[in-house]
Structures are given as C-alpha cells and as structure tokens.
Amino acid sequence: MNTRTTIRDVAKEANVSIATVSKALNGVDVVKASTKEKVLAAAKHLHYVPNLMGRELKTNQTKRIGFYTTSIKGPYFSVLIESIAREAEKHGYALNVFISMEKEVVLTSILGGAVDGFIGFEDMLDQEDLETIRNEAINAVFIDRNIQDHTFGSVVFNSNESAEYATSYLIAMGHRDIAFVKGFDGVFDSDERFKGYQQALKKAQIPLKANYLLEGRFEEECAYQSTKQFLHQQNDLPTAFLAGNDLSAIGVTKAIEQAGYHVPHDFSVVGFDGIELLKYFRPSLTTIVNPIKEQGELATQHLIKLINGEDKGKSFVLKGTLYEAESVLQFK
C-alpha cells in the first residue's frame, strides 16, 4: 500500500530542498524559473498534493468557512447554502457544511480551528458559547439574529416591517379579521413578524384577538393541524390568515381545503419567504419574498472581510418584497 507522497518526496525527486519545493508550488516568485519547472514536473509526476493539515497547522488558516446546522431539510437551505458556497469560492474560500445534532461536535469544530469563520444559524449556540467563540477571536456572521460586535456581524431580514406591511396589505384589501400563525417564540424572525402583525392591527385600530393566534412552528404539518382544529372549534372565523412562513401557509391552505373551504374565496392566505417549491403549489401563494440568495452572498462577503481584518462586525437588514398571487382576494 502506497504511503502518501509528501513534500520530501518531491524535494528528493527534483533535487532541491523542501523549502524550495514549498516556494515553487506556492508561487513565491523568488525561485529561478528553471528550478520551478523542475519542481512542478516532479510534483506532477508524483501526483503530489500538499497535506492540508500540515499547511493549516503552520499558517493557522484554513481558507474554509463553515455553515453549521442540525438539518438541511427545508426549502430555504439549498438556495442559501449554494449562494454562500458560490460567493465564498469567488473569494478563494471553500464552504464546509457541517450537519450535526450535537453541540459539542459543533463547538469542537469551530473552536478547534476547522474553519476561519462561520455563518451562524439556529439557536444551538447559547450566550456562553458565543462568549467563548468571541474570546478566541473567531469571526462569524449570523443570519437569524441581530448581533454586532468586533468579530461578529449579522445579516437578517426586516421581518418586523415585512409583517406589518403584509398585515396592512390585508387590511387594505378589506380584511379586518386576520388570524396569525406563529413560528417559534424566542426566534428572531418569529418574534419580529408577530410584533409587525400587532403593530399593523394597532395602527388600523383593530383589536388583537387571542383566539386568532395559532401555532405553526414554521412547519407545514403543525400549521395544518392547528388550522384544522381552529376551523372546527371556532365559530368566530377570520377572513384571512397571515402565516409565519410559506411552509405554514401551505399547511393552512391545505387545512382550509380539507375542511371544504377554498382559498382565496373563503379565506385569504399570506406567507413569508418566497421559497422555491411554491411554484409547485396551487393556489399560488401571496407572500413576502425574502432575498435569500442576497442574504447568503452578503453574509459571506462580510464574513470574509472580517476574516481579512478589512472590516469590523456590522448588522445588515434586508428588505422583503410583496409577491401578489392567487391566495388573496379583496374582502366583501
């Protein structure tokens, strides 16, 4: 069994020192052209590829950025991750996606120096973890909460304003009885959307009704169940549903149809995000489209600037845009 080729093998083959091999291969242009050629030929001949651990241990950088998550399910991720990967590659960085349920694994990776920085997501890391990461001066850009610090930045959506806008839009369409399908309490986008909903009602002087608040957990299934039950038990029905995200809007719509009603004739429905699979769903869904691709790109650009010391942490807020489709009808 072949043992892996090292820089020493190349040096021997080319009759130079390992220092010269390193310089020739890394384009440190101090090496004589003929020497460089000789080294390159030897490296090619031996199929030499530098051991990354050696290089990274010495240079203390990996040229990798990380994305840590417990799951990549959900229609949001492929667009986000792919935009991060493309943007990173443009700047000479590779993206590493780590999927793990275990916090220890994630922390070991981040603090163990597996990446030069990471794009943060989910609430897996608590305040103490963040403190530790900060102390090690590891750069990060968060996309699900508003953080700003010397080494931490964030790129979030203006969920608050979007939700207020979406609610006002429904009100302008004649709806006054608008149910809200919640996401997760304590999650930034969820809380902000709920606040926006409340603000819009307040401005229109429509009282908030507790019985119009449904559980959605940002999932189709949960929203489906809540809505189904809601439609059965309630005699004070709304005329419209504002769902915490598109998936739950789909769940709401399916529950409405299942109960024998129709969207938008009996109920209007609005979602958030503008996920890709909407193009397969009928009736087409009115939603606030979030610029997910731009979020990934901006987060990546910012992270790389942080890594290179060209910037300090900033907080960016991206705006959503209303996409009008079939699921909303003028009321009355």
Next chain:
Amino acid sequence: MNTRTTIRDVAKEANVSIATVSKALNGVDVVKASTKEKVLAAAKHLHYVPNLMGRELKTNQTKRIGFYTTSIKGPYFSVLIESIAREAEKHGYALNVFISMEKEVVLTSILGGAVDGFIGFEDMLDQEDLETIRNEAINAVFIDRNIQDHTFGSVVFNSNESAEYATSYLIAMGHRDIAFVKGFDGVFDSDERFKGYQQALKKAQIPLKANYLLEGRFEEECAYQSTKQFLHQQNDLPTAFLAGNDLSAIGVTKAIEQAGYHVPHDFSVVGFDGIELLKYFRPSLTTIVNPIKEQGELATQHLIKLINGEDKGKSFVLKGTLYEAESVLQFK
C-alpha cells in the same frame, strides 16, 4: 486580542506535562484519577478545545467523511445528505459537505487529507483522478456508478430493472405508444433507465421509435420545452410518457397541461425517484420510489467499514418500488 489556548496552557495551569494533559483529555486510562480531575478542571477553566490540525496531522485521521458536489439544488440532496450525516454521526464521524465548481479544489481537499473517505457523486472526477485517489489508498463509496475495488465501493439503484418494470407496467395498462424522456447520456442511472425501457419494449415486441425519444436532462425546464415542442410538431403522438426522473416528469406534465391536454386523461406519465416535493404537485405522480435514505445510510456504513479496514469495497444495488398515483390511466 486573545491568542488561542493550547495544550501547553492547560499543562501549565494544571502543573503537569502536555503528555499528561493529552492522555487525561483523551481518556487514556493510565492517568491517576486526581491528576485527571486537575487537568479537566484546568481545561474547562481555560475553555480549552484541542486544535484539530495538530491532532489530525499527528494521527493522520480526521474522523470526517466528505460529500463533494457542484450543487445541492435538486430535491434529492437534502434527504440523501441528511441520512449520510445522521448515520456518520452515529459512528463518531462528522459529515463535511463541500460545494465547489472547481475540480482542483475538490482534488486538493480529497488528496490533501481533509477527510478520511468520501461519498462520491457526479462525474466531476474522471478515470485518471480516480486512479490517483486509489493510489493514495483513500476510501470512497460511489452512489451514481457501479465501482468496486479494494478501497472503492458503491451503492446504486437498480435503474435498469426499475425502468423495465415501469415500462411493462404501462404496457400492462394498455399503452403501446410510450415516449421516453431521457436524462444524460453517459450517466449511469440515465443509461440504465433507457436500457430498461428498451428491454421492456422488446419483450412486448413493440418497436422502438426514435421520434419518441425526448431530451430531459433530469430537469423540469428541459423536459418541459422538449415536450412542448414534441406535442406541437408531432402528429404521431404516444399515449404515455416515461420520464427519466420525477423532475422531468413534472416538466412533461406541465407541458401537457399547457398544450390544453390533461394528465392522465390524454396522456399517462411516470417518473423515477419519489422526491419529496411530489406531495405539492397535482396531479399526483406515479413513480418508482428509490430508497434514497437507505442509500445514504448504506453508503455511509460501508464507507466507515472501509475506513476501519473491516471490509473491502463492495457493490450494492437497491431496488425501487412502484408508487401508483393519479398520473396513469388504463388505456382504451
């Protein structure tokens, strides 16, 4: 700015040597209990996390497996990747997903020792690359082609048999004029499915018609365009379409509806894979469901056995199952 905590800092804090710290932290149970306690306390106090590069360089293993791809778009990936990640984590390995368009980046990573082995996908790596990887004794399990060797295994679908079965099913439903929407020539699943289609026709003594072969490239859009054009230009129309995968089956269906026809009343449609987003699509699609999750799990188990030297490369073949839905109707 804090410099990162190393094993030396912990040793100093605990008043022992770095060797002892290493042993205490790694559970080499030769260390006196009280010493171990002292070390653990010091490590915790300093928030010490071992530098992975140091460890990996020394031990020559990463406890990571890789998944390299140019894109994670497509409904297939989240299920596959997630099943790999979960299975890997069960065995103490982390999954690293690398998304890159550049072959050099991928090879540098694989040959540079970034992972202990990888799950291979796509035709990015040519025969020569595989040869190089083999020479370095790097383990891999491929999921899109049938490879078997000492360090290489594979887990593929029985696309040939599935396609023959699907075609025979359509024939049994009374269809004799069956168009085939191709994937990519040269791609294993694509070629195998095409062969299976041909075999079934032959067995039923139905001649293969060249004008019944459409381009699909495994994509919705391409299949849509091909089918649209086909329906316009052709006066010899088939009664059923067998599409290379579900996405192209969706494209076919949309083109049929767009041309004013209906599925399944005017044309029956069958796909392959059983992707998750089918649940959002109407009419519901008859398809051959591939056990994607099982493929990911089996590939991972096999890879880890290869890494541990507990097995040599094998070739596994997984069977699909027919899922009958609305898109096929008895003909006549």
Next chain:
DNA sequence: CTGAAAGCGCTTACAG
C-alpha cells in the same frame, strides 16, 4: 503513573 522527546507535513524568517 508521569514526562521528555520525537515527529506528523508543512511554511517562513534567516543566513548564505
């Protein structure tokens, strides 16, 4: 049970 030493494969001042 503990520690000094070697060495994994690199890069980079430094000397020549």
Next chain:
DNA sequence: CTGAAAGCGCTTACAG
C-alpha cells in the same frame, strides 16, 4: 536564488 532550522499543536512510543 537556495537551504538549514525552527516551530505550528498535537499524540505516542519510550524511559523512568
């Protein structure tokens, strides 16, 4: 322009 040497942070025989 080239090379000898140091050292990145670990682990692991080996000696005591």
